[in-house]
Amino acid sequence: MVRDLMTSPAVTCGADDTLAAAAETMQRADTGSVVVTDDGKVVGILTERDLLRAAAVSGDPGRERVRLWMTARPDVLGPDERADAAWASLTSHRYRHLPVVEDDRCVGVVSLRDLMGVARIRPAGETSGEVPAGLEGVVVAETTVGDVRGQEGFFHYRQYPAVELAETRSLEDVWYLLFRGQLPDATASAAFGEDVRRRRTMPPGLATLLPALARRGAPLDVLRTAVSVLGAELGWRPTHDIGPDELAEQAVALCAVVPTILAAAHRLRAGLEPVDPRPDLGFAANYLCMLTGIAPSPQHARAIEQYMILTIDHGFNASTFTARVVTSTGADLGAAIVAAIGALSGPLHGGAPSRALDMLDAIGTPERADAYVRHAVENGERIMGFGHRVYKTDDPRSLLLRSVSERLGGPLVEFSQSVERTTVDVLAELKPGRRLYTNVEFYAGVVMHTCGIPREMFTPTFAAGRTIGWCTHVMEQAAHNRLIRPAARYVGPPPPQPVPLP
Numbered sequence: 001m002v003r004d005l006m007t008s009p010a011v012t013c014g015a016d017d018t019l020a021a022a023a024e025t026m027q028r029a030d031t032g033s034v035v036v037t038d039d040g041k042v043v044g045i046l047t048e049r050d051l052l053r054a055a056a057v058s059g060d061p062g063r064e065r066v067r068l069w070m071t072a073r074p075d076v077l078g079p080d081e082r083a084d085a086a087w088a089s090l091t092s093h094r095y096r097h098l099p100v101v102e103d104d105r106c107v108g109v110v111s112l113r114d115l116m117g118v119a120r121i122r123p124a125g126e127t128s129g130e131v132p133a134g135l136e137g138v139v140v141a142e143t144t145v146g147d148v149r150g151q152e153g154f155f156h157y158r159q160y161p162a163v164e165l166a167e168t169r170s171l172e173d174v175w176y177l178l179f180r181g182q183l184p185d186a187t188a189s190a191a192f193g194e195d196v197r198r199r200r201t202m203p204p205g206l207a208t209l210l211p212a213l214a215r216r217g218a219p220l221d222v223l224r225t226a227v228s229v230l231g232a233e234l235g236w237r238p239t240h241d242i243g244p245d246e247l248a249e250q251a252v253a254l255c256a257v258v259p260t261i262l263a264a265a266h267r268l269r270a271g272l273e274p275v276d277p278r279p280d281l282g283f284a285a286n287y288l289c290m291l292t293g294i295a296p297s298p299q300h301a302r303a304i305e306q307y308m309i310l311t312i313d314h315g316f317n318a319s320t321f322t323a324r325v326v327t328s329t330g331a332d333l334g335a336a337i338v339a340a341i342g343a344l345s346g347p348l349h350g351g352a353p354s355r356a357l358d359m360l361d362a363i364g365t366p367e368r369a370d371a372y373v374r375h376a377v378e379n380g381e382r383i384m385g386f387g388h389r390v391y392k393t394d395d396p397r398s399l400l401l402r403s404v405s406e407r408l409g410g411p412l413v414e415f416s417q418s419v420e421r422t423t424v425d426v427l428a429e430l431k432p433g434r435r436l437y438t439n440v441e442f443y444a445g446v447v448m449h450t451c452g453i454p455r456e457m458f459t460p461t462f463a464a465g466r467t468i469g470w471c472t473h474v475m476e477q478a479a480h481n482r483l484i485r486p487a488a489r490y491v492g493p494p495p496p497q498p499v500p501l502p
């Protein structure tokens with residue numbers, strides 16, 4: 001109730017008082033407004049804003065009268081109104097103070113600050129501490145999709161450890177888990193697998209347009225445009241206007257066709273004919289087949305499937321957060337995923353696996369690793385594929401991918417392990433206490449290369465699986481939506497300043 005949170009009695013002054021006297025009253029009471037009364041009745045309200053206005057125009061507060069500068073007949077509240085009515089009144093009219101009137105007499109005043117105190121929120125300019133740059137560690141939502149526990153080197157999808165899922169389940173099962181919230185039994189798994197396999201073909205409008213797009217851009221850029229085209233061709237409506245079933249249907253269609261778009265974009269760019277999707281192959285095997293034109297060995301297919309499972313989702317990274325921000329406006333699925341792809345394309349987010357492999361090329365032989373790493377670190381450079389913002393211990397994705405690469409074998413695998421050992425030692429010596437280990441990108445590059453994926457397709461391959469994670473977050477955001485609209489601290493020249501005449 002307003003009665004419980006108002007300041008009482010209100011600080012008052014008369015309409016014929018001078019502005020200087022009113023300002024002094026406010027200062028003494030440490031308040032931002034004064035209620036103007038006449039015989040106990042409210043006739044106006046004078047705020048700091050009015051004083052500033054008066055000072056800018058008149059410059060003589062000792063002579064100016066309150067009557068001229070106050071807001072006459074202000075909106076008022078009753079003491080028995082609910083606090084949320086007071087909140088609505090204050091925020092919709094952008095008032096900061098409202099007098100409280102009972103039986104025609106002023107009994108108190110309610111300020112925005114009082115209400116914020118009750119709601120335990122603070123205006124942006126008065127945050128309890130600085131929000132860290134990059135929002136590091138700031139909780140911005142609740143999610144049931146999964147989480148990353150960096151100190152423990154652990155991450156999970158729903159309630160299951162992601163690494164265990166990658167070790168034991170198919171990508172389609174994990175996809176089902178994310179979309180439906182539970183792992184499928186054998187019957188549901190087969191039905192879902194069947195359903196997604198028949199959705200792999202691009203719709204005709206997009207298929208016709210793709211060769212022209214592929215000639216003009218790298219596969220990830222082509223994907224970004226293709227998702228826009230797909231949304232338009234399939235008539236996707238704003239998430240604000242559709243229910244969860246329609247959105248889930250669109251999401252399944254999108255995730256199923258993304259590998260087809262990427263593989264075709266790659267082949268067309270290389271002057272090759274696209275390869276049709278194969279309904280007899282799983283998600284990863286079919287992707288490899290469409291990319292290379294050859295059905296992959298079961299070992300290669302499983303290795304890429306495990307890589308994709310491990311990278312399907314990973315907390316509130318930049319692209320996932322982007323997808324959720326766009327969804328929070330009620331925009332359609334295509335808009336959210338296009339924005340997420342845009343965020344992923346930045347080198348600080350999606351671009352490291354090919355760089356880690358470039359580094360292995362530059363090192364060349366195991367004996368040169370020590371000198372290479374030492375020289376790079378001493379010159380202030382970063383060793384690609386090492387260090388992580390969240391993991392300060394072994395990245396669990398890297399551990400599994402290292403064992404996947406061991407299973408695959410080959411000269412690059414032994415070499416990369418030797419470089420890893422040397423690099424960890426040199427970093428521990430040159431950057432003591434920083435806890436720098438391999439991140440997902442180091443062995444991802446090794447695994448993808450060994451399975452025949454060209455370097456320019458490393459980040460697009462990541463996107464092929466991550467689209468499932470993005471879509472899961474879009475559905476969660478749409479189901480419990482609130483517009484994401486943070487605040488910024490203004491640090492420019494102090495306003496208001498008079499606008500210079502032209």
Ligand SMILES: CC(C)(COP(=O)(O)OP(=O)(O)OC[C@H]1O[C@@H](n2cnc3c(N)ncnc32)[C@H](O)[C@@H]1OP(=O)(O)O)[C@@H](O)C(=O)NCCC(=O)NCCS
Pocket residue numbers: 352377381382383384385386387388389390427431434436439440441
């Ligand atoms: C991933 C990454 C951006 C995380 O960085 P971060 O959490 O912001 O860590 P910081 O930049 O605060 O680094 C902390 C310290 O470790 C050092 N460091 C971190 N990663 C390093 C790396 N790969 N090589 C050498 N030194 C590194 C920094 O130089 C810094 O040292 P200082 O305290 O002497 O200044 C960073 O480790 C990195 O650039 N790695 C290489 C790129 C990469 O592999 N990206 C893929 C990420 S999945």
